[in-house]
Structure formats: C-alpha cells, structure tokens
Amino acid sequence: MRNCLIVYFSQTGATARASERIAAGLCASGFEVKACNIKDQKPPDVRDYDVLGIGFPVYGFSPPFNVSDYVNGLPHLEGMSSFVFVTYGTYRFNAADRIRQALARKGAKEVGHFHCRGADFYLHYLKLGYLFSPDHPTAEELTGAETFGREIAARVEGGQHLRAPRESAPSLIYRMERLSYRRWFSTWVHSRLFKVDVQKCNVCRLCVARCPVGNITENKGGYPIWGRNCLLCLTCEMECPEEAIVSLQSSSAFRPFLKYNVRKASQDPSISHVRVTHRHGRTIHT
Ligand SMILES: Cc1cc2nc3c(=O)[nH]c(=O)nc-3n(C[C@H](O)[C@H](O)[C@H](O)COP(=O)(O)O)c2cc1C
Ligand code: SF4
Ligand code: SF4
The missing domain is CATH 3.40.50.360 (Flavodoxin domain)
Structure with a gap:
C-alpha cells in the first residue's frame, strides 16, 4: 500500500x-x-x-x-x-x-x-471590525x-507529475506589506517590540500556552517575555483576555496599510465578510 x-x-x-x-x-x-x-x-x-x-x-x-x-x-x-x-x-x-x-x-x-x-482571524482586521471569509x-x-x-x-x-502554473505576485503595496513578514524583520524588529502592560496583565499564562512555537516564556514576576522565533501570528495579542499585549503591528505606522487592505477586501465581491468587534480576546459578530 x-x-x-x-x-x-x-x-x-x-x-x-x-x-x-x-x-x-x-x-x-x-x-x-x-x-x-x-x-x-x-x-x-x-x-x-x-x-x-x-x-x-x-x-x-x-x-x-x-x-x-x-x-x-x-x-x-x-x-x-x-x-x-x-x-x-x-x-x-x-x-x-x-x-x-x-x-x-x-x-x-x-x-x-x-x-x-x-476564516481570517487576523487581529487587526478584526479590530477594524471585519472578519473576512467567515464561513x-x-x-x-x-x-x-x-x-x-x-x-x-x-x-x-499513474507515475504522472503536474507542474501547476506559478501564482501571481502581489502588487507594490502588498509587496511592501510583505516585508514586515520577512524573518529579519520579525527577529530584529518585531520580536523586540512586544510589550506587556503590567497594570493590566493578570499573569494567567494564556499567551504562553497559546503561542504555537513556544516563543513566550515568563519572567520572575510571571509576566510574558518574547523570544526571537516569532511567526507574527499575533495569537498572543489576540487572545489576551486583559488586552495587556501590544505589538508593533498595533502602531500607527501600520494603520494606513491595514485600512487599505480592509477597504480593498471589503469591496471585493469575491470575498465575503461579516462585521465584528474584538474585545478582551473574543470576537463577537455585530
Ligand atoms: C497573522 C495572520 C496573517 C494573515 N495573513 C494573510 C494574508 O496575507 N493573506 C490572506 O489571504 N490571509 C491571511 N491570513 C488569513 C489566514 O491565512 C486564513 O485565515 C487561514 O485560513 C487560517 O488558517 P488556519 O485556520 O489553518 O490557521 C492571515 C491570518 C493571520 C492570523
Ligand atoms: S494572556 Fe494577557 S493577561 Fe494572560 S499572562 Fe499573557 S499578557 Fe498577561
Ligand atoms: S505572535 Fe504568535 S508566534 Fe509570535 S509570540 Fe505571539 S503567539 Fe507566539
């Protein structure tokens, strides 16, 4: 077999x-x-x-x-x-x-x-009120x-091979966005800029448990600290029930790109969406 x-x-x-x-x-x-x-x-x-x-x-x-x-x-x-x-x-x-x-x-x-x-649970689209491809x-x-x-x-x-055609490359704006998902950027920039608000964090360890690559450990006080092996999945930030985590992608520098993406995708008839809110680690349909 x-x-x-x-x-x-x-x-x-x-x-x-x-x-x-x-x-x-x-x-x-x-x-x-x-x-x-x-x-x-x-x-x-x-x-x-x-x-x-x-x-x-x-x-x-x-x-x-x-x-x-x-x-x-x-x-x-x-x-x-x-x-x-x-x-x-x-x-x-x-x-x-x-x-x-x-x-x-x-x-x-x-x-x-x-x-x-x-279904696209990308944190910053959820925060802008959109869940794309929900079903x-x-x-x-x-x-x-x-x-x-x-x-x-x-x-x-049958011993056959099929070389499917190559896919189309992104346009300039998406290529620029893709730079933030390059490994050097993640290792040297993004990974260093995660912040935890200790006034909000209740040391529940959820972020540590939910990181898919074990990139989060705890300091002596139980607060999360980030390593350099981040995938930029943003699960830690998305699921934190106290909204205590802030990453670079939450900064205003990314906002015009995120707004552009949401506008494009929400006007594209081939992509479905529902309106949502995302608060305290939960996505709720509005
Ligand atoms: C951090 C992050 C980045 C994403 N980037 C893209 C993207 O560039 N293009 C896209 O079409 N979908 C993007 N998505 C959506 C996911 O590719 C999509 O929801 C996928 O089906 C999730 O797969 P999973 O449920 O197996 O984890 C992104 C989602 C996350 C969480
Ligand atoms: S999930 Fe949020 S509240 Fe829980 S330990 Fe991590 S940062 Fe703190
Ligand atoms: S963004 Fe994802 S990979 Fe990076 S530390 Fe958070 S949960 Fe782990």
Whole structure:
C-alpha cells in the first residue's frame, strides 16, 4: 500500500479541515495517510513515505516561518511526489510558490497544488471590525479538497507529475506589506517590540500556552517575555483576555496599510465578510 505524509500548520482550524479532506480523498483511493500539525507534534521521518503534502495558512502573503523551516530542513527527496495546499482569508498571491520551489530544490516532483479560503482571524482586521471569509472553507471547498486528494492519488499511481502554473505576485503595496513578514524583520524588529502592560496583565499564562512555537516564556514576576522565533501570528495579542499585549503591528505606522487592505477586501465581491468587534480576546459578530 502506498503512503502519504501530510505536514501542515493550522492555528484556527481551516488548514486542518482541508488536510482532513485531502487525506480522506487519498484514503478512498487506497493510500495510508499520516497527517500532523507541526504546532502539536514533530513529524515522522519523511523518507518512510511515498508522497509528501505540505499545508499552511498564508501569513502576510507568505508561508509561516515554521513551515519554511520544516521544508528547508528536509533531506534530499529524490523524486518523491509532493503537493502543497494553502488556506487564506483575502489574497494569497504567490505564497505557496516559495514552498513549491523549496520542495523542487529538494528533488521532489509536484503532483498538484490546492488552495481554498479560510476564516481570517487576523487581529487587526478584526479590530477594524471585519472578519473576512467567515464561513470558509465551505462544504464545496472541502469537497474540492477531497477530490484533489483523489486526483493526486491517481497521478501518483499513474507515475504522472503536474507542474501547476506559478501564482501571481502581489502588487507594490502588498509587496511592501510583505516585508514586515520577512524573518529579519520579525527577529530584529518585531520580536523586540512586544510589550506587556503590567497594570493590566493578570499573569494567567494564556499567551504562553497559546503561542504555537513556544516563543513566550515568563519572567520572575510571571509576566510574558518574547523570544526571537516569532511567526507574527499575533495569537498572543489576540487572545489576551486583559488586552495587556501590544505589538508593533498595533502602531500607527501600520494603520494606513491595514485600512487599505480592509477597504480593498471589503469591496471585493469575491470575498465575503461579516462585521465584528474584538474585545478582551473574543470576537463577537455585530
Ligand atoms: C497573522 C495572520 C496573517 C494573515 N495573513 C494573510 C494574508 O496575507 N493573506 C490572506 O489571504 N490571509 C491571511 N491570513 C488569513 C489566514 O491565512 C486564513 O485565515 C487561514 O485560513 C487560517 O488558517 P488556519 O485556520 O489553518 O490557521 C492571515 C491570518 C493571520 C492570523
Ligand atoms: S494572556 Fe494577557 S493577561 Fe494572560 S499572562 Fe499573557 S499578557 Fe498577561
Ligand atoms: S505572535 Fe505571539 S503567539 Fe504568535 S508566534 Fe509570535 S509570540 Fe507566539
């Protein structure tokens, strides 16, 4: 029996759901599938598998750093079949291409590429009152994921490869925004500028527990301190029940970009949205 390893990152569940349905499609075609969310477990040795799938949410029009690190750290893949899938709330641009190219450099052969929308819990859109793609992935998109699983199974069985076309690059303004999701910016600028308001913080440890990469520890007083390995997922800031965390993206320098993004996406008929408020770690539909 052929087997497939799906390694994905999912923080709010959309990519996990896409992964489940891709796996269901592969299983229905006789594959054995091991799926693993890298925030919860260390993936097994890829060399024990015939096919490798990589899935992730688009963050800042880019792949999250933990996914890039995983792929860059893989051994040579020697003609192994591979596929990439992404979920995204508004615009994905060519975020998947970086991972597709990295897999190709490792010697993998692409058998397909899948994408669908996922509810967009990006803190600063929520704060501006918008939850984009709220009901995604939809039943139809998940059926598409399962069909995709069957298609890649058939391609692997048939010894075929499919080099899907490259995706379109972002326009200038989004390219500028993407710079803030470069690793050097995260390590040397963003990571240093998280602040906790000790008047508000009740040392509940939620931020420490919810960081997907263990980037937050506590000082002697129990207050959070940030390391340099931040993915910029903003989960810590978003979920803090006391609104005690402030990051660089909350500063006024980012505001014009965020407003531009929200205006564009809210006027785009291909992107659904609902109006929300986000307070004390909770998103409430208005
Ligand atoms: C920090 C952050 C940055 C994001 N950046 C983008 C983006 O650049 N483009 C986009 O379309 N969606 C973006 N999103 C939305 C996510 O890609 C989308 O909601 C995804 O489906 C979440 O996947 P998950 O539920 O598996 O974590 C972002 C979300 C977060 C939290
Ligand atoms: S989640 Fe907020 S209140 Fe809780 S420890 Fe972290 S900063 Fe403090
Ligand atoms: S934004 Fe916060 S929760 Fe997310 S990786 Fe960075 S420190 Fe961890």
